[in-house]
Amino acid sequence: MKRVNLWIAFLLAAGAPLATSAQNPSTVFIQNATVLTVTHGNIEHGSILIRGGKIAALGADLKAPEGATVIDATGQFVIPGIIDCHSHIAIDGGVNEGAPAVSSMANIKDVLNPDDIDIYRDLAGGVTSANILHGSANPIGGQTVVIKLRWGKPASELPFEGALPGIKFALGENPKHSNFTMPPGVPARYPGTRLGVEEVIRQAFTEAREYKKQWDDYNQRKAAGEQNLIPPRRNEQLEPLVEVMEGKRYVHAHCYRTDEILMLIRVANEFGFKVRTFQHVLEGYKIADEIAAAGAGGSTFSDWWAYKMEAYDAIPYNAALMTERGVVVSVNSDDAQEARQLNQEAAKSMKYGGLSANDALKLVTLNPAIQLGIDNRVGSIDVGKDADLAIYDHDPLSVYAVVQRTLIDGKVYFDRQRDIAQRAELEKEKQALLDKEKKANEEKKSEEKQEKKPEQKKKPPKSDSADGAIARGAL
Amino acid sequence: MKIRACFLPLALLFAAFAATPMWAQSAATPAAYAIKGGKVFTLTGTPIENGVVIIRDEKIAAVGAGVAIPSDAQVIDATGLEVYPGLFDPITQIGLTEVSAVSATQDISELGDFNPELVAATAVNPASAHIPVTRANGITEVIAAPGTAGFDSQAGGIIAGQASAFHLAGWTMDEMQIRRSVAMVINWPSIQTRTFDFSTFSIKEKPYSDVKKEYDKAVNQLSDWLDRARHYAQAKEKGSPALYERDLKLEALVPVVEGKLPVLVIADEERDIRNAVEFCSKQNLKMILGGGADAWKVKDLLKEKKIPVVLGPTERLPEQEDTPYDKPMTQPSELFGAGIPFAFSSFGAAFSRRLPQYAGTSVAYGLPHDEALKAVTLNAAQIFGLSDQLGTIEPGKLGNVIVTNGDPLEIQTQVRYLFIEGRLTSTDNRHRELYEQYRKRPQAAR
Numbered sequence: 061m062k063r064v065n066l067w068i069a070f071l072l073a074a075g076a077p078l079a080t081s082a083q084n085p086s087t088v089f090i091q092n093a094t095v096l097t098v099t100h101g102n103i104e105h106g107s108i109l110i111r112g113g114k115i116a117a118l119g120a121d122l123k124a125p126e127g128a129t130v131i132d133a134t135g136q137f138v139i140p141g142i143i144d145c146h147s148h149i150a151i152d153g154g155v156n157e158g159a160p161a162v163s164s165m166a167n168i169k170d171v172l173n174p175d176d177i178d179i180y181r182d183l184a185g186g187v188t189s190a191n192i193l194h195g196s197a198n199p200i201g202g203q204t205v206v207i208k209l210r211w212g213k214p215a216s217e218l219p220f221e222g223a224l225p226g227i228k229f230a231l232g233e234n235p236k237h238s239n240f241t242m243p244p245g246v247p248a249r250y251p252g253t254r255l256g257v258e259e260v261i262r263q264a265f266t267e268a269r270e271y272k273k274q275w276d277d278y279n280q281r282k283a284a285g286e287q288n289l290i291p292p293r294r295n296e297q298l299e300p301l302v303e304v305m306e307g308k309r310y311v312h313a314h315c316y317r318t319d320e321i322l323m324l325i326r327v328a329n330e331f332g333f334k335v336r337t338f339q340h341v342l343e344g345y346k347i348a349d350e351i352a353a354a355g356a357g358g359s360t361f362s363d364w365w366a367y368k369m370e371a372y373d374a375i376p377y378n379a380a381l382m383t384e385r386g387v388v389v390s391v392n393s394d395d396a397q398e399a400r401q402l403n404q405e406a407a408k409s410m411k412y413g414g415l416s417a418n419d420a421l422k423l424v425t426l427n428p429a430i431q432l433g434i435d436n437r438v439g440s441i442d443v444g445k446d447a448d449l450a451i452y453d454h455d456p457l458s459v460y461a462v463v464q465r466t467l468i469d470g471k472v473y474f475d476r477q478r479d480i481a482q483r484a485e486l487e488k489e490k491q492a493l494l495d496k497e498k499k500a501n502e503e504k505k506s507e508e509k510q511e512k513k514p515e516q517k518k519k520p521p522k523s524d525s526a527d528g529a530i531a532r533g534a535l
Numbered sequence: 536m537k538i539r540a541c542f543l544p545l546a547l548l549f550a551a552f553a554a555t556p557m558w559a560q561s562a563a564t565p566a567a568y569a570i571k572g573g574k575v576f577t578l579t580g581t582p583i584e585n586g587v588v589i590i591r592d593e594k595i596a597a598v599g600a601g602v603a604i605p606s607d608a609q610v611i612d613a614t615g616l617e618v619y620p621g622l623f624d625p626i627t628q629i630g631l632t633e634v635s636a637v638s639a640t641q642d643i644s645e646l647g648d649f650n651p652e653l654v655a656a657t658a659v660n661p662a663s664a665h666i667p668v669t670r671a672n673g674i675t676e677v678i679a680a681p682g683t684a685g686f687d688s689q690a691g692g693i694i695a696g697q698a699s700a701f702h703l704a705g706w707t708m709d710e711m712q713i714r715r716s717v718a719m720v721i722n723w724p725s726i727q728t729r730t731f732d733f734s735t736f737s738i739k740e741k742p743y744s745d746v747k748k749e750y751d752k753a754v755n756q757l758s759d760w761l762d763r764a765r766h767y768a769q770a771k772e773k774g775s776p777a778l779y780e781r782d783l784k785l786e787a788l789v790p791v792v793e794g795k796l797p798v799l800v801i802a803d804e805e806r807d808i809r810n811a812v813e814f815c816s817k818q819n820l821k822m823i824l825g826g827g828a829d830a831w832k833v834k835d836l837l838k839e840k841k842i843p844v845v846l847g848p849t850e851r852l853p854e855q856e857d858t859p860y861d862k863p864m865t866q867p868s869e870l871f872g873a874g875i876p877f878a879f880s881s882f883g884a885a886f887s888r889r890l891p892q893y894a895g896t897s898v899a900y901g902l903p904h905d906e907a908l909k910a911v912t913l914n915a916a917q918i919f920g921l922s923d924q925l926g927t928i929e930p931g932k933l934g935n936v937i938v939t940n941g942d943p944l945e946i947q948t949q950v951r952y953l954f955i956e957g958r959l960t961s962t963d964n965r966h967r968e969l970y971e972q973y974r975k976r977p978q979a980a981r
Contacts (some may be wrong), residue, residue: 177856184860239636345970347981364883365966366665368636377970384974397852404892407946413970459895459946483859490857 063125084164087111088470089124093133098140098418098426100439110447117443131451131472136464139421139456140440141188141448143428144399145359146312146339146392148193149178150207150218156195157202161235161250161260164227165296166202168192172215178396183209183474185400186463189220191392191432193339196314199260200233201228203300204312206432208448208468217344224433226336227300229313231257231320232370239368255504258323260450264329268301275302310336310433312359312373316370318347325354337431339392341382348385354466357388357431361398362405363412379423380413390428407457418455446470564709565609567591568959570938570952573613577928578620578905578913588618590934593957598928611952611959613938620906620928621675621935621955622943624887625915626799626825626845626880629669629677629703630659635885644682644691648753649760651787653696655679656715659708665884667964670703672888673943673950674923675935676713677703678915680720683801683825683882690737694760695720697787698799700921702935704955717919718799718823719791723811725754725804754814761818764788797821797919799845803828806853812840823918826882829853831866843876843918848886849893849900861900867910868901877906878915895944905946933957 088110095106095118107122108115124130148155152173157166172192182190188209194202204226207218233239236252251257274292282289303309311328315321315338329333337357338344342365344351344358351358360382365374375381382389391406392398406423409415415423429439438448447470454461466474568590575586577598587602588595604610632642642658659679669677682695697716705711729745730739767785770778790796800811803826812833815822823832827844828851830837837844846867853862870877879894881887894907902910909926916926924933934957939947953960 178852181852226882233636271774346973346976347979349976353979363670363888364885366632366634369634372634373969375966375969377966381970381974397850401896403848404896404946411947411949412966454899457947459892459944460899479860486857 087125087128088131088447088467089122089128090131090133090138090449090451091122091124092192093136093138093269095441096137096139096418096421096456097441098421099442101418106138108441108447108449110467110470113124113447113471115441115443118441125375131465133451133464135453136455137452137454137461138441139403139450139452140425140429140445141185141450141466141468142186142399142402142424143388143390143432143434143439144182144187144190144393144402144424145428145431146193146394147182147190147336147396147399148195148394149182149190149396149399150174150176150192152176154195155193156197158195159249161198162200162264162297163194163198163202164200164264164298164300166194167205168194168202169205169219169225170209172205172218174213174215174218180211180400180474182396182399183211183466184463185205185474186403186449186452186456186466187399188448188450188466188468189429189432189438190399191226191228191428192310193312196228196230196234197237198326199230199257200264200301201314203227203309206434209466210385210468210475211473220432220434220437221413222434222437224308224310225303226310226312226432227304229261229311229324229335230314231315231324232317232409235260236504254320254323257320258327261324261327262330264298265301265305265327268298268305269331271295271298272302272305282493304333305331312337312339314339316342316516318343321347322350325350325356328354336433337390340394342371342378344387345381346373346376348382348387352386357390357427358382359390359392359428359431361394362391362408368439374394374411376408379409380415383415383419383423384413388427388430389421389423390431391423392428403452403456403461404459407459410457420457470508536813537547544710555812565607567596567605567608568611568934568954568957569604569608570611570613570618570936571604573616573618573938575618575864575928576620576908578909579927579929581622582645586618588736588928588936589822590936590954590957593927593934595928595930595934595936595957596930597930605894609959611938613952616940617942618890618928619673619937619943620912620926621937621953622673622890622911623915623925624669624674624677624881624890624911625878625919626680626683626698627677627887628679628683628881628884629665629887630661630663630679630701630708631655631681632884633660633665646692648692649694649756649784650682650692651694651719651760652694652783652790653681654699654716655681655697656701656708656712659699659701661705661708661711661758664965665887666703666879667961668966669884669887670953670955670960671962671967672891673937673939673953674887674890675703675937675953675955676700677887678717678919680718680799680825682720682722691722691723693724693757694788695722697796700919702955704958713921713924714919716790716796717921718797719788720825721757721798721811723800723802724750724757725802725807726750754810758814758818760784760788761792761820764792773926781849791820791890792818793844794819794821797823799825801825803847805829805832808833812836812842814830815842816840825880827877828863830875831862831869831875834870836874837870837875838873843878843914844870845880845915845918846870847880847882848889849879849897864896864900867897867907871902876914876918877910878918879910880915891944891948892946895942897944898944902943904942905919911944 077128090108095103109117152171157163193204206220206223335356337359339359341358363376379389402424406420410420426439429435437446451465452461464476570588575583589597628643631642645952678698678700680698682691698718699710700713700717764785768789798820802808802811824844894911898907913926916922934954936954938952
């Protein structure tokens with residue numbers, strides 16, 4: 061269980077060195093690296109020129125312009141920043157609005173927490189963008205947002221500019237609450253079967269279609285010059301579903317089994333929308349043709365299995381097999397730690413199913429960018445794209461690769477050497493805060509002694525001051 | 536491709552193995568195997584180029600560069616390949632769980648806080664799909680530890696039962712068993728003011744004083760159990776059977792208080808580790824630390840008390856927000872530097888196959904490669920007193936050997952041959968079967 065530390069809050073609030081103040085030099089030059097472009101091969105001893113946060117030029121014969129900030133990447137590997145198509149970092153509090161079965165009115169964008177340390181940790185794993193999703197408690201969940209991991213920036217600067225918003229759907233065991241019992245006194249919630257899950261989605265879209273019609277009628281009549289019209293009552297639950305039908309919002313559907321995946325494809329056809337990505341989609345390999353034909357992407361785990369019944373047929377060949385059958389596939393994390401090793405997870409598709417190195421790398425770069433509709437901006441190293449890059453000391457598909465720097469919009473947001481260099485300073489600052497707290501406590505105690513409060517006879521818990529602080533903080 | 540071609544006859548043989556559900560091919564089993572031509576990493580010295588490993592009667596019979604190949608041996612051509620001891624995952628729930636969320640398939644955690652008489656081996660399901668899935672990644676033996684983690688991770692009790700070591704191949708647990716009892720699992724009572732309550736899916740907070748009281752009570756109970764076990768041992772030794780009543784729980788604790796059976800104490804936080812070490816030292820227990828997320832904070836103590844550590848996954852988030860982001864990955868290198876023996880472990884079932892990945896990642900963050908290799912083979916065997924049988928490629932040890940197409944810690948490496956107890960064992964498994972099955976699905980009609 062993660063514990064809340066008091067001092068880290070102080071440190072972060074004080075703009076401690078951890079919160080990197082990313083400089084903004086207009087021109088950055090990364091030189092002498094192996095550049096894995098993903099779209100047009102690898103460039104040995106390659107250089108990347110970055111201007112105004114965009115990739116301005118790349119090649120083996122570039123020279124650093126005068127005044128450019130030079131990053132020497134000799135012997136290192138540059139890849140497009142990793143894009144995590146399924147993440148729950150940077151969310152303040154719970155990820156599930158779990159009371160209603162249709163929680164489309166809830167929006168993750170409203171609860172982004174820029175101080176979540178997992179943003180920094182994932183950045184240190186080469187992740188530059190992430191699809192921040194609502195949880196899977198409901199057949200139709202909350203609205204989702206794509207962010208860039210701009211650590212140190214306020215919440216308002218996290219969303220990926222221009223990226224289409226999404227909505228989370230969920231099929232199977234989670235929305236039917238299979239794997240946990242409600243606390244006493246709380247009634248079970250509909251739906252309780254996969255049959256009911258379909259019904260909830262169809263019912264919601266039936267209402268949304270009606271709602272859309274009301275607005276279309278209203279707008280039509282208004283445009284025709286009709287006077288004294290009363291607009292339909294706004295419905296924040298149905299509006300996002302209308303946007304789905306209008307192609308203005310992506311559906312990211314949590315799913316496992318083939319039956320439920322095919323169900324959603326049918327429902328989507330009925331209401332004239334497309335599922336943008338099937339998330340998890342652990343049985344996707346069984347119906348890859350159908351998923352490809354529906355124009356949906358598959359965003360899956362590398363090798364997770366057996367954690368619940370619907371994950372028992374999961375196989376580590378899933379990503380490769382779906383790719384082979386023409387599905388655009390990404391490998392995602394769903395977990396702040398897994399996100400830090402997505403390069404390794406991608407490499408597993410070379411072992412299981414024999415993807416090429418480049419196709420494996422696509423699973424965590426270009427393909428998730430396509431799935432999120434941001435491939436015009438990120439996902440590969442091409443002139444004109446955002447300079448969102450991860451620099452490793454080894455081949456990034458090796459277990460031995462460690463991220464050295466991560467850049468977003470051409471700015472260095474993570475620098476391993478800088479992080480290591482700052483540790484002693486942080487430790488000193490932390491100790492100073494602890495000492496200060498200890499002193500304050502002692503003063504308080506002696507004051508209380510003077511007042512001779514009888515209950516103060518009780519010995520303080522025999523523990524070190526850090527744990528004491530936590531214990532008190534928890535009180 | 537070239538390498539593959541010269542293996543064709545073997546590949547065919549292997550395919551035959553793959554078709555059988557289990558590993559055994561009793562009728563066709565040759566008297567001996569000779570793995571020749573590969574680079575042999577014995578883990579006892581420098582690797583042997585173009586080495587030969589002879590396996591006979593479950594055991595390694597000979598290792599070396601110029602070893603003669605017996606006429607009755609089936610030859611495994613390992614030219615261009617590498618030979619290692621099989622990997623050992625020392626804390627798992629393999630065989631005790633099939634599907635985490637399905638409680639009917641869970642035999643990890645018993646009710647009650649003190650269950651020293653329970654033994655994991657009792658309920659290891661030899662037909663679990665986890666066994667072939669795990670061994671396909673080069674893991675040849677594991678220890679199943681009751682009461683550790685699992686989906687309902689809060690359960691498990693304080694004395695959770697005895698951990699059992701077994702091979703990842705066999706028709707029955709009797710055949711698979713290496714040692715029925717290798718350690719007594721103790722979940723160290725942790726002082727936690729904030730706990731996650733699964734019934735309400737929310738964080739519950741308790742005052743420190745209450746939690747401390749609960750903690751003291753648990754530790755008192757634990758020492759009470761050990762005291763009673765000592766008295767029981769005395770009574771048993773001195774008295775006639777009529778003078779004492781047989782008590783299965785106390786009987787199970789006797790080897791623990793006599794220092795014959797180690798205690799595997801699961802603790803992660805600094806305070807818990809210190810408390811546990813102090814307790815075991817006072818009680819004269821042979822302690823193995825399991826988990827040890829904060830082990831780096833107590834290196835001196837662990838070193839002084841000679842306590843080995845079975846580390847949880849290196850790929851996890853730091854314990855505290857202000858802990859360096861890479862601490863779980865650099866910790867193994869720190870422990871090695873401090874001279875503390877440690878092994879890597881998955882602490883799971885489904886992720887047991889990630890064991891080499893955990894070790895590989897620690898190499899990326901500073902641990903010497905050969906030490907990482909030992910930490911997934913020999914070290915676990917030494918920590919649990921099984922190094923006379925396992926952990927290296929040496930004559931006399933069990934024939935748990937893997938033949939790979941490269942560094943076993945690297946993600947893309949494939950296990951080409953797998954020997955368990957000297958038998959050539961299939962790497963086929965549920966996942967590959969499903970893959971082959973659905974790969975053959977005809978193009979769906981549009």
